[in-house]
Amino acid sequence: MASAAEQLARNLSFSTFGKAKELQKRILFTLGALLIYRLGTYIPIPGIDPDAYASTFERTRQGLAGTLNLFAGGAVERMAIFALNLIPYITASIVIQVLATASPRLEALKKEGEQGRRKMNQYTRYLTVAFCTVQAYGIAIGLESSQGVVSDPGWFFRLSTVITLVGGTMFLMWLGEQITSRGVGNGISLIIFAGIVANLPGTIAQTLELSRTGALPAFASVGFLAMGIVVIGVIVFFERAQRRLLIQYPKRQVGNKMFQGDTSHLPLKLNTSGVIPVIFASSMLLLPATFSSIGAQSDATDWLTVISAVLGRGQPLYLILYASLIMFFAFFYTSIVFNPTETADNLKRSGGFIPGIRPGERTAQHIDYVLSRITVIGALYLTIVALIPEVLFSQLNVSQFIGGTSLLIMVTVTLDTITQIQSHLIASQYEGLVKRSRLGGRRK
Numbered sequence: 001m002a003s004a005a006e007q008l009a010r011n012l013s014f015s016t017f018g019k020a021k022e023l024q025k026r027i028l029f030t031l032g033a034l035l036i037y038r039l040g041t042y043i044p045i046p047g048i049d050p051d052a053y054a055s056t057f058e059r060t061r062q063g064l065a066g067t068l069n070l071f072a073g074g075a076v077e078r079m080a081i082f083a084l085n086l087i088p089y090i091t092a093s094i095v096i097q098v099l100a101t102a103s104p105r106l107e108a109l110k111k112e113g114e115q116g117r118r119k120m121n122q123y124t125r126y127l128t129v130a131f132c133t134v135q136a137y138g139i140a141i142g143l144e145s146s147q148g149v150v151s152d153p154g155w156f157f158r159l160s161t162v163i164t165l166v167g168g169t170m171f172l173m174w175l176g177e178q179i180t181s182r183g184v185g186n187g188i189s190l191i192i193f194a195g196i197v198a199n200l201p202g203t204i205a206q207t208l209e210l211s212r213t214g215a216l217p218a219f220a221s222v223g224f225l226a227m228g229i230v231v232i233g234v235i236v237f238f239e240r241a242q243r244r245l246l247i248q249y250p251k252r253q254v255g256n257k258m259f260q261g262d263t264s265h266l267p268l269k270l271n272t273s274g275v276i277p278v279i280f281a282s283s284m285l286l287l288p289a290t291f292s293s294i295g296a297q298s299d300a301t302d303w304l305t306v307i308s309a310v311l312g313r314g315q316p317l318y319l320i321l322y323a324s325l326i327m328f329f330a331f332f333y334t335s336i337v338f339n340p341t342e343t344a345d346n347l348k349r350s351g352g353f354i355p356g357i358r359p360g361e362r363t364a365q366h367i368d369y370v371l372s373r374i375t376v377i378g379a380l381y382l383t384i385v386a387l388i389p390e391v392l393f394s395q396l397n398v399s400q401f402i403g404g405t406s407l408l409i410m411v412t413v414t415l416d417t418i419t420q421i422q423s424h425l426i427a428s429q430y431e432g433l434v435k436r437s438r439l440g441g442r443r444k
Helices: 004-010 014-019 021-040 050-059 064-071 087-102 104-110 114-145 155-182 187-213 218-240 276-284 287-297 301-310 316-337 340-350 361-396 404-443
Strands: 242-248 252-254 257-259 263-269
Touching (some): 021 187, 021 404, 064 187, 087 104, 087 114, 087 276, 087 316, 104 114, 187 218, 187 404, 242 361, 276 361, 316 361, 340 361, 361 404
Antiparallel strands (some): 242 263, 252 257
8 A cells, every 4th residue: 555655746746836835935046046056157267368268178178177167067168266166075075974984083973963964064164175275276377387378377366266266166065055955956966967957058069060060970979869868768777776675573562452563675776876976986087187287387297297198088097997986986975875784773673674684783784785786786887877978989089078977967966856856745745734634623
């Protein structure tokens, strides 16, 4: 028999949405915040020549600058105030989460509840400022080394660039937090999603133009479209796939009545980590480009240039590191968001057990064993979806902003946002039922 939540979900309609005033306000707030973000990607930093920079960027579009431009929604292409986007914040989050597994103090903070979470977020913000400063200074040095891009090179330009880019990233971080608390869905993911979607029309137009001029064979364009549809179907399938563990509850006696034992399932997602491993891996691979820019005017330019070239998009070392980082972060993030020991203790307290498995430690070991096996499949799925388009597009020398990573982020964030909207609609229906029941009780 379907639960009350499932019955309400089936009855959702546009009329239900029209009555959910709180959800409408959240959606409007989210759209307004994303509009502000898109406007910021068109405001250039002071002191650069847009035409000279545009020609310089075209020469590095296929490299790591293109990857950063993907997540920044075209802000790097225009060298806007949001050029760094949320990459420093994501990198800082990775470092703090890794340190939390090794530092007893940070581990204790994680267990302190809301207060500990706020302290961890504060540390993440401090580290974000540090990463932003380093990357912004590297960008300033790189711009000065490009002929004719900076109108007045010097420390004043470097300082203004660092302040502008750091301020832009911190504002985006605050905006993402506001979307999470007052809007719909995860604010950080929605900002990255908005940047990728904004580049989508231009990418499609560029692909059609290449096909029209003969630079890209017609069958390749059709193949890209078919591959995109297949990849979207694969992403939806794996994101919805679950491994359900059977949970049984014993018979219980209430008063003089004996109630039959119930059964349920413990759903384990095939890809528990979601799109986070791909975003983390992409962020980590952007660091060499930053250090290469910082060393552009030093004696270490040669070897930094070699490292940047070896880690270029489509290069073997880049693909190996990309795949390794995705696999690592898939297991790492899964271990953070799902605790088998805590789940086993909750089952034990509620009287539930897995048939054939003793409650307590044995149950935790069994859940961890099953979770590890399905995480291997989920990590392989993420790696294949992210790497196959990378290899194909690098061989054809075509812009890859519509590749596997982009599709993965777009589809995953869309599914999560739809789930959030559905949850708000169900909550709105529950509130309506409670209000009507109270009115009916008063009338009686």
